[in-house]
Structure formats: C-alpha cells, structure tokens
Amino acid sequence: MPKIVDHDERREKIVEIVAEMLATVGAERTTIREIARQSGYSRGFIEHYFHNKEELISSTLQWINKRSLQSTDKALEGKCGLEALRIFSELSLPLTPELRNEWKIRMQFWGMAAVSDEHRKEQSRRIHASEKLIMRFLQQAREAGEVPAGSDLELLAHSFLHHLYGLGCNAILRPGYFTRQRQLRALDHIVTEVTRAH
Amino acid sequence: MPKIVDHDERREKIVEIVAEMLATVGAERTTIREIARQSGYSRGFIEHYFHNKEELISSTLQWINKRSLQSTDKALEGKCGLEALRIFSELSLPLTPELRNEWKIRMQFWGMAAVSDEHRKEQSRRIHASEKLIMRFLQQAREAGEVPAGSDLELLAHSFLHHLYGLGCNAILRPGYFTRQRQLRALDHIVTEVTRAH
Amino acid sequence: MPKIVDHDERREKIVEIVAEMLATVGAERTTIREIARQSGYSRGFIEHYFHNKEELISSTLQWINKRSLQSTDKALEGKCGLEALRIFSELSLPLTPELRNEWKIRMQFWGMAAVSDEHRKEQSRRIHASEKLIMRFLQQAREAGEVPAGSDLELLAHSFLHHLYGLGCNAILRPGYFTRQRQLRALDHIVTEVTRAH
Amino acid sequence: MPKIVDHDERREKIVEIVAEMLATVGAERTTIREIARQSGYSRGFIEHYFHNKEELISSTLQWINKRSLQSTDKALEGKCGLEALRIFSELSLPLTPELRNEWKIRMQFWGMAAVSDEHRKEQSRRIHASEKLIMRFLQQAREAGEVPAGSDLELLAHSFLHHLYGLGCNAILRPGYFTRQRQLRALDHIVTEVTRAH
C-alpha cells in the first residue's frame, strides 16, 4: 500500500504558501515554478494536488475566505448588537499582519474581478454576506436601543460597509499613515456615527 | 530631413488604447503584441515611444490621473464648500462608463500596489491629494456655516474619503446593485452626514 | 501467502484496453494515465506488468498479431487452394468493426515502422508470413487446376498481397467509399484475376 | 525599414526541415525544440512563421502534396494513355530516396488519419484525386486501343490504385526485398494486367 496522505491537508499546506506569496510578491509572480521553489516541493507535486493553476489560485481565495469566516464566527459567538458589529469590524480591517496579508490578497482579486465576471461574482457574494451580517447586528442594536429607533438600517448598513472597505483600502495603500491606531480611531468614529443616526 | 513627430501626442494615443485594454481585458492580457494589434501600430513603434512595458503601464496610470485631475479642476472652477465637495465626489465615483473604466484600472493598480512599494507610493500620493482637496472644501464649508463649527475636519475628511472609496469599490464589484442611482443616493447620505457632524 | 495471480491473463486484459485505445484515440493519446483511467487499474499496476510503455505498446501489437493468427488458423482449418485464399483474404481486410480496429492499429505501427527499424522488422516479418501463406494457397490452387498451370506464382502472390494491402488502406482512409460490399466486390475481382493468370 | 523577408520562402525552408525530420525520426520526435536544434533557428523563429505546431505539421503535408503534384504535372505534360499511367505510377512509388521520404511521411499521416477524421479527409481527398487521374489515363488508353474495349474502367482503376498503394507500403516496410528493381518489375506486371483486362 502506498503512503497514505491526507489530501486536504496537503492542499491546505500548499495553499498557505500560495497565500503567502500572493501577499508578498503578488499574483503575477506567483508562478507554479516559484511556488515549487519556495515550498521546496516539486512542480509535479503541486500539480498532483491541483489540476491546474487556476484551481490552485481559486482554492487559495476560498481558503482565505473560509479561514476568515471561521475566525469571525468564533469571535462573534454569543455576541450581538453593537458589540458584535465592533468585533466583526476589527476582524474586517487590516489591523494585524495576518489580516493585512488577507487584504493584500483580496485587493489583487479585486483587480481581477474588475475585468472578469467570474471573479467579480465571487467577490460580490462575499461582500453581500458581510452586508447581511452588518444588517443583522444593526437590527439587534436597534432593538437593544443602541441605535436610534427610526433609523434606516439598510442605508446605515451600506454606509458602514463602505466606510469599512474604504478604510481598509486606505490602510493598505497608505500603511504609514493608517496605522493600527488610526484605523481603530477611525473605527470608533464609524461606530459612533451609527449610534447617532437620524 | 526627419519627419517632425509630436512625441507626446503619439504617446498619448498609445496610452489611450492601453487604458481601454486595461479596463476591458485586464493587465494580464494587456500585452504589447495585443496593444500593437488593437492600435494598428507595430510592436517596435510602441517600444520606440516607451522604453519597456513597465514604463508603458505606469504612463497609462499617470495619464489617467492627469486626465481625471484636469476634468475635476475644470468642473470645480469657481466652486467651493459643500458644492465643490459634491461635484468632486461625483467625479470620484464610477458614475459614468468612462469613470467606471477609470476605477477598473485603478483597482488593478491597487492589486499591484498591495505588493509593490513603487506602485503603492503612486497610489498613496493620489489619495493624499484627494484628502487634501476634501479637507479644503470642508474648511470652506465650515467657514460658510454649511458644516457645524466645532467639527473635527480631519476626522470628517477621512470619514468622507473612506466612504467614497468604499462606495466606489462596491460599485465596481457589485454593479448590478450599486447602480448610478443608488450611488447618488449613497452620496447624498454621505454629504448629509458631513453637515450633521458634531 | 501471496495471492496467486495469472500474470499472462492480467497482461492480456490490459493489452486489450490498450488496443481499444490505439484504435480509437490513437497512439499519441494512449498514455499510461489514460489507460489506467479507462481500465480502472492504477498506474503502478500497469507498470507492474509491463516494464515500460514501449513494452506495453509492442505487447499490444504482438497480441493483435497472435489473435489474428489464431482466428485465421481456425478459419483455414481443412481448407486449401482458392477457397483458403478467399477465406484468408476476408480475414485480412477491414471488413468487420473488429478487423477495422486491427487495421487502424496496424497503420499506426506502419507510421512508426517507417522511421524505426525495430518496428519495421516486426511488420516485415508479418507481411512475409502472409506472403508465404498466399503462396502456399496458390500452389495448392495450381495443383488443383484452379490457377493456370504455367503461372509465375511468386509474381502472382506479390500482386495479390499488394492488392490486399492497398485495398485495406483505402478502406480505412475512405470508409465512406470502400464499404464492406465494395471491398468484397474488389476482392472478387482480385481472386478472379488469379484464375486468369498467364 | 526592417529586413524584408519572403515569408513563403522562409516557411518553405522550415517545412523542408520538418519534412526531413518526419521522414527520419518520425512525428513523435519532431518537436519544435528539436526542429529548432536541427535547423539552427531559434524556437521563436519557427513560431514566428507558424502559429502553432499543428499548422506547422499540416503545412508540411500540404507542401509535400503540392511538390509531388507539381513534379507529376510536369512529368505528365503532353502524355496520355498508358504512357502517362506508367509515368504517374513511377512517381507514385517510393522508387527514389526522395520519394521514399515522401512515403514515410505519408504513412505517418495515415497513422493519424486512422484515428482522426480531419486527417482522414485530407488523405481521402488526395487518394481520390489519384484515382481520378488513373481513370482518365485508362479512358485515353481504351480509346487508343491500349486497353480492351469493353473493360470496366472503374474496376480497373481501383485495382490499379490498390496495387500501387500496396506495393508502396511493402516497399517501405520491406525495403530489403522490394528494391527499386523489384518495384519496377511489379509495376510492369500491374500495367500489363491492365492491357489484358476482360
């Protein structure tokens, strides 16, 4: 019998390396050859677990999304309302090196999404999910009186979402300026605004 | 006697085609061969006016920035305060096909900027300029009483900027949802918030 | 105690699948991977019974030759002269789907034989055997008075052989034209000519 | 202005080398890399004149066919009847090294034709053309009294064609036996038979 290998585990290992490369050298230079070189695996090894490059790349995006979702889910356990919104936001911004890498990767996929419908839909789905989540937290917050009663939650959710994304972009593009602290302060502002909605 | 050629004009013609391609097929497929094919110029011709591909690509970004700046300047002539802010915002969002293309191109450069310091700085500069502009309009607005007196303008400017960028991203990634109308409504909301700052 | 395995039987099973693939998708696309996929065996399994690909391919040719020889032998049992010649001919032409496949495979080996001495010799041997057989039948036929007495049998045999091969080639390359019926009619002609030799 | 190059001439030069390789090392080993190595050209050079390998290979076949057609046409000029048939036949058999190479290449294409409709049609066309030619010569021969009056020309043409092809195959597969002389003698026999048709 051959060596028993946990395929999923192997795939994940490779995908982790790909993610690292996407975040550091970029998609253009993330070639299978280079992945092999960096990982110490052979080219054939990688293609043993992924049929082709596209599958490898899209698996990486999925892995990032899944991982991000899990950590968010875990952190949000038992939370609701404004507190949940705050936690969610902190995990949605590039506040830590790991989250920064996630953002860097996502921004590259945005570049693809801008010209590829396939990628665009994938991104669209994810943002939509975030929006839904924000909406739910706002609802809870309104019920808890943390947000003014008559507020237009959809408008509020959109506003919040845009704010978050805009801040994230800026934090990646101007890392010297939007330090962790400034990001947190900006986040304070955003959350506060929610509580002052009309 | 050599033919008299307007270098800049030629460069601009090429760059326009590159911009179109970046916005439609993406950076990866924007090859010199393809540019030559689409433009009817020869490969050598293109490389005669641009030392290499990188120069060609970055020239395209600069051209877009310059063009965008000019149209903004023109539209803002004689305007100030909230009105100027509104005009500037409308020219900063992907509200028209042309502006959509601009955004698509920029988002691809963001992907590069995420992993390349060179590109990051370029983007950073531009955003910084936008921020400065917003700040100036807010100042004028405050002086004109359009914005509450004691407002923290820097905070406000950041908030506005992030909002704008986040909305723009969403408009590109979810074009079916963030139609021109929804973008305008969201913009209304953003501007309104500025007038209600504390 | 190791499992008792009939090597030859296994080899034959594999070879049958290879033959099918050679006849349908061609040698180029008959890869070990694909053989494994089609047969349900593992890649390693196949290479366990055949040292390498070349051996596998040439074994397939040998198998086909052997099988063809057996069915010919059986059909010819007790026959001789013109009758035997006719039977042999019918089994030598691509008159049935199975025989068509055999021809398709052989024609691919001809392509190899044209540039490889090894393969050429293999083919040469087989043709030579056919020629000998034809010659024997003609001899019997002459003795039986089916063929004119003074005929040059060698010349006749060659002529017959060439005719047969040429007809077979045409039947494969122009299947729409050289249907089973037209082949049979052509065969009639060839046999008749033998009886009219000078 | 760049160097002016006669594309067709260049293509022909390359194709000649490809033909040589097809005839000597076979289709499988006729890779673009190897062609480049043997010809001294660079890989890019070859792909500058041929979009892809398939075009290169099929161009080679077409070139061979064209060349063969031209030399046949020239040799047949002013000839008709049995004389033309004889000339045509001699140019259709692998009697010279050059014609041997042609046959070797064709037999490899037959291998492909056996499993590829595209290739099959190409071959089919060519054989059909040969058949038509043979038919015409036979007609002329009959009118000239070289062939018995009531002969079934179609049957005769097929018979002749098959004979020719079968002889050619054998000459390639058993070069030691079917020398030039034996081929010519066999051809004598074939032509003679035509004159004795019933």
Added chain:
DNA sequence: CATGAATGAGCCTTCATTCAT
C-alpha cells in the same frame, strides 16, 4: 523614424517513471 525579424526566458501542462509503503 519605423518596422518586424529574431531571440530566449519563462509559463503551464502532460507524461513516464521511480519508489516507499
């Protein structure tokens, strides 16, 4: 000025083959 001929690096992919289990 302008062309396009020519190069070679590098990419993704397929494949036969070896080998530990």
Added chain:
DNA sequence: AATGAATGAAGGCTCATTCAT
C-alpha cells in the same frame, strides 16, 4: 502484489525585448 505519492524531463506556447535595416 499493488498503490499512488513524488519527481523531473520535455512539450507547446506566449511574451518582452533587441536589433539590423
């Protein structure tokens, strides 16, 4: 005996770039 993990050679192809004309 049998599996499939792993390797690396080789293939077709695209591309940016150089350079003679």
